[in-house]
Amino acid sequence: MEGIRTRDFSLKYTFESAQPLSFYADxxxxxxxxxxxxxxVSLKLEGDSxxxxxYIKGVRGDTKFGVAEAKRIFRLKDDMGKIYKSIASxxxxxxxxxxxxxxxxxxxxxxxxTLSFLVSQFxxxxxxxxxxxxxxxxxxxxxxxxxxxxxxxxxxxxSLASASIQDIWKCGAGxxxxxxxxxxxxxxxxxxxxDLMGKxxxxxxxALLEMRGVGDKVADCxxxxxxxxxxxxxxxxxxxxxxxxIYFNKRKKTIKEIHKFAEERWDGLxxxxxxxxxxxxxxxxx
DNA sequence: ACCCAGGCGGGCG
DNA sequence: CGCCCGCATGGG
Numbered sequence: 001m002e003g004i005r006t007r008d009f010s011l012k013y014t015f016e017s018a019q020p021l022s023f024y025a026d027x028x029x030x031x032x033x034x035x036x037x038x039x040x041v042s043l044k045l046e047g048d049s050x051x052x053x054x055y056i057k058g059v060r061g062d063t064k065f066g067v068a069e070a071k072r073i074f075r076l077k078d079d080m081g082k083i084y085k086s087i088a089s090x091x092x093x094x095x096x097x098x099x100x101x102x103x104x105x106x107x108x109x110x111x112x113x114t115l116s117f118l119v120s121q122f123x124x125x126x127x128x129x130x131x132x133x134x135x136x137x138x139x140x141x142x143x144x145x146x147x148x149x150x151x152x153x154x155x156x157x158x159s160l161a162s163a164s165i166q167d168i169w170k171c172g173a174g175x176x177x178x179x180x181x182x183x184x185x186x187x188x189x190x191x192x193x194x195d196l197m198g199k200x201x202x203x204x205x206x207a208l209l210e211m212r213g214v215g216d217k218v219a220d221c222x223x224x225x226x227x228x229x230x231x232x233x234x235x236x237x238x239x240x241x242x243x244x245x246i247y248f249n250k251r252k253k254t255i256k257e258i259h260k261f262a263e264e265r266w267d268g269l270x271x272x273x274x275x276x277x278x279x280x281x282x283x284x285x286x
Numbered sequence: 287a288c289c290c291a292g293g294c295g296g297g298c299g
Numbered sequence: 300c301g302c303c304c305g306c307a308t309g310g311g
Binding site for chain 2: 300
């Protein structure tokens with residue numbers, strides 16, 4: 001089985017840090033298993049976060065998954081040394097990047113990202129995971145290998161578009177159920193999310209904001225993790241709290257002011273700064 | 287029991 | 300534009 005040499009790659013932090021993978025993958029013993037299209041993929045990292053080898057352990061099902069896909073999903077071409085040098089310009093970020101060395105942003109399918117962050121709003125990580133798992137169980141399709149059902153795929157937009165709000169509700173999605181159905185319909189009938197891939201960040205965000213249940217924060221999450229726009233800076237309660245505490249001496253700031261601050265400070269790498277700020281800030285301020 | 291969570295839409299001034 | 304409110308639900 002071929003392996004990928006890695007530097008500054010922590011599968012654990014990348015998995016855990018509240019990105020779409022954390023919502024539908026399983027992680028144990030430096031091994032991650034998740035549905036990719038109509039395959040179940042399992043990958044394993046040997047070594048440590050400083051230097052390791054990343055193996056594709058198994059791809060069971062009809063969808064191809066190889067080294068190129070692994071590199072893309074985990075953004076293994078990003079030079080973390082350079083990124084750290086650029087974003088860790090103060091003690092807090094220096095500590096964040098040292099403590100969580102190897103935490104990567106992930107590059108996810110736009111629809112997976114959209115559904116994941118629709119569920120995430122006004123919610124907590126554990127429950128996001130619970131709801132996504134239920135949606136997969138109820139609306140995903142069976143992944144069959146060697147005549148056996150070995151898992152469920154991430155639910156397609158069409159599947160949720162044709163579901164009733166009540167059935168989505170039963171998965172625990174609550175008031176988000178209507179957002180999910182409406183946006184699933186929109187993505188099935190009105191646009192193809194993949195067609196937005198060529199747009200620049202501003203145009204992309206504008207288009208994403210058209211979707212029901214997608215506001216400023218969720219649009220930035222989709223731009224960052226579904227389209228790889230590293231200048232996107234999603235501002236949730238923890239980012240707001242952390243930025244106010246660390247950079248503004250606990251003074252309240254508006255979302256607009258925080259966007260301006262992030263753009264000036266981290267520019268094209270604001271998204272990476274945000275991921276470290278979020279994860280470190282959440283543990284630090286709790 | 288009470289409080290909160292990777293926010294958003296709607297209604298108001 | 301800004302502000303305020305309600306929103307389901309499971310875990311601490």
